[in-house]
Amino acid sequence: MLEMKENRVYRPFLGGKMLDELSGTEPASDGHYPERWICSTTAASDGTGISVTTDGKLLTEYVKEPLPVLVKLLDSYSRLMIQVHPDDARAAKYFHSDKGKAESWHILGTRTIHGEEPYVYLGFKKGITKEKWRLLYEKQDVKGMEECLHKIPVKSGDTFFVPGGVPHAMGRGVYFAEVQQPTDITLRTERISPAKELLPDESLHGGAGWDALFDCFDYDGYSLEEIMQRYYVLPEGEIVMQNQYFTMEKIHCLRKRVVKSGNWKIAVVIDGPGKGKEYYLTEDTEFLAGQTIILCSQGV
Known part of the structure; x- marks a missing residue:
């Protein structure tokens, strides 16, 4: 079992207060580091993002090859920009990547900001x-x-799966766990972020050009009912989400609990003793009573 240092990543939107509260940082506040990357072997577009163990070594020094998932905790004070990620085919065509970016969100908490519900x-x-x-x-x-997109109220416990090509933007006041394919390819259609930051062209089209930007969107339209049927996920016991890309579990430990790792799992304690700690598990691990843990691994 390897324990990681906290790994915050810069983004052009505001948030992160609930991440400060998770890690015990005082005073907790919102800023431009609203994402925490968990046990990451993936680099962000600015070169940051690789996790460091508590003994000061990069996680990439311990694993034979990059992990096939990227896990994040995010907290939004401002709305994220309207964006899309390429599917596998478009990632290969435009970004010479063997992976697109399908992702999932599990809502951990919410807050009302300036009277606006999450x-x-x-x-x-x-x-x-x-x-x-x-x-x-x-x-x-x-x-x-x-107005072209469906605006959906969210609450703690909601889970969504978002394939590559589907436009989206997380609104204000949402604290959530995200599990995704391990890339940082993000395409945006807003030149000025909700935090009033002017973005360069490359932050919009990812260096692939304007035609690629608009080709990466899936223009199939759906009713709200159809959207919920396609992308809203109901849990099955402790399994929050399971698909070909990744598996997410949420475990509430009423007593000591041994988690079997298989090949590996990523664990982050979101409540109880050891709150805020994150681990890369390669062996069976015992967790304490009173802990709530998010576990992530490769999909089926």
Whole structure:
């Protein structure tokens, strides 16, 4: 079992207060480090993001090859920018990557910010075409872009699976665990972030150009009911999510509990004794009564 140091990553949106509370940082506050990457062997677009063990070594020194998942904790004070990630085929075509970015969200907590209840934008409504979407981008009509997407209220315990190609933006006041394919390819359609930061072109199209940006969106439109049927996930016991990419479990330890690692698992304690600690597990590990743990591993 390897214990990791806290690994916060810069992003062009504000948040992170609940991550400070998780790690015991005082005073807890929101800023530009709203993501914590857990047991990461994946680099962010700025080169940061690789986890460091408590003995000061990179996790990549202990594993034979990069892990096939990336786990994060995120906390949003400002809304994230409207974005999309490529699926495997478009990642190969435009970014010379063997992986796209499918992701899942499990909501751990929420807060009301400036009177606005927590929400997520997810998926196009019916009738949105590539031409219409590109025109909204060229006008930088952010309100018009928002109106193209379904706005869904969220609460603690909600879980979503978001395939590559599906437009989305996490709203204000959401604290969540994210498990995803291990890339940091993110394409955006807002030039100015909700935190009022002007983004360079590469932060929008990822260096692949404007045609690639708009080709990476899936323009199939759905009703809200259809969106929920496609992307909202119901847990099965302790299994929060399980698919071909990754598995996420949430364990509440009423007494001491031995977790069998298989080949490996990533664990982060989100409540109880040892709250905030994260581990890379390669052997069976005993957790304490009173702990709540998120466990992640490779998919089925």
